[in-house]
Amino acid sequence: MQVEEQHESGTAPTAAPRRSDATRGAILAAARERFAADGYERATIRAIAREARIDPSMVMRYYGSKEGLFAAVLDVDLRLPDPAALDRDDVGRVLVGHFLDLWEESEVLTAMLRVGVTNPSGAERMQGIFRDQLTPVALLACPDPEQAPARAALCASQLLGLGLTRYVLRLPPAVTLHREEIVAWLGPTVQRYLTAPHP
Numbered sequence: 001m002q003v004e005e006q007h008e009s010g011t012a013p014t015a016a017p018r019r020s021d022a023t024r025g026a027i028l029a030a031a032r033e034r035f036a037a038d039g040y041e042r043a044t045i046r047a048i049a050r051e052a053r054i055d056p057s058m059v060m061r062y063y064g065s066k067e068g069l070f071a072a073v074l075d076v077d078l079r080l081p082d083p084a085a086l087d088r089d090d091v092g093r094v095l096v097g098h099f100l101d102l103w104e105e106s107e108v109l110t111a112m113l114r115v116g117v118t119n120p121s122g123a124e125r126m127q128g129i130f131r132d133q134l135t136p137v138a139l140l141a142c143p144d145p146e147q148a149p150a151r152a153a154l155c156a157s158q159l160l161g162l163g164l165t166r167y168v169l170r171l172p173p174a175v176t177l178h179r180e181e182i183v184a185w186l187g188p189t190v191q192r193y194l195t196a197p198h199p
Contacts, residue, residue, distance in 0.1 A: 026052040027059055031073045036111035040070060040119040067121075074112055074125040078102065078133045083140040091141045092191025096183050099159045103167050110167045113160065130156045141194040154193040158186055 030051035034043040045066055049056040063069040079102070086094060102109055112129075115122035131152065138152040139145055162182065165174040177185075 023052075023054065023058060024062055026054065027062060027069070028073060031069050032107055032111040035070065035073055035122075036107065036114040040066075040115060040122060045069070070115075070121065071125070074115070074122060074129075076108055076112055076129055078129065080133055080137060083137050086137070086140065088141050088195065089191075091137065091194055092189070093183055093187035095137065095155065095159070095190055096162075096186045097179075099162065100179055100182060103163055109163060113163050113168055117164075130160075138194055143195065143197065147198060151193050155190050158190055158193070162186060 027048065030048045031043070033051060034048050037043075038047075043066070045056050045059050048069070049059050052059070059069060063072055079098075081094060081098065112122070112126060116126040117123070131149070134152040134156060135148050138148040138155065142148050142151045162174075165171045166177075166182075
């Protein structure tokens with residue numbers, strides 16, 4: 001009866017999706033925390049559900065298994081700028097600033113990095129994300145398209161190294177650097193990886 005009344009008032013079609021989205025969001029947030037803190041092997045569905053304040057069966061309902069939940073946690077859009085809109089001579093600085101924003105905005109990349117360095121599946125997922133999303137930028141900027149994968153990998157070495165030292169290991173000198181300093185130091189290096197002639 002209650003469902004019918006809600007439907008007639010027009011609230012049910014939006015209320016259910018909102019609950020569903022909120023539940024998924026809570027599960028993913030808890031999973032990121034647990035996978036980051038405990039690693040894939042030690043993190044449990046029960047612990048994730050407890051942190052999300054839901055029944056473990058709800059985690060299984062939405063994601064099917066721990067592996068399915070892990071894949072969802074690592075389904076990361078780097079939200080890179082459209083390569084066509086980038087200035088080839090400024091792409092290194094833009095990428096470093098963009099990744100700093102990503103690291104600062106949420107724990108998603110930090111969790112992904114922590115899991116990726118300890119779990120083969122996480123490492124494979126990270127490889128795919130950076131290969132598929134960073135290579136198009138390298139393709140635009142580099143002088144030889146055949147070198148784009150290698151140049152994208154070199155860029156990733158700098159960007160992930162920044163994330164590891166500043167946000168995971170939290171090395172004090174890396175943590176205390178101001179954003180402008182980081183961009184000034186790393187921007188030219190990333191730019192060189194993308195646009196310099198092959199050595």
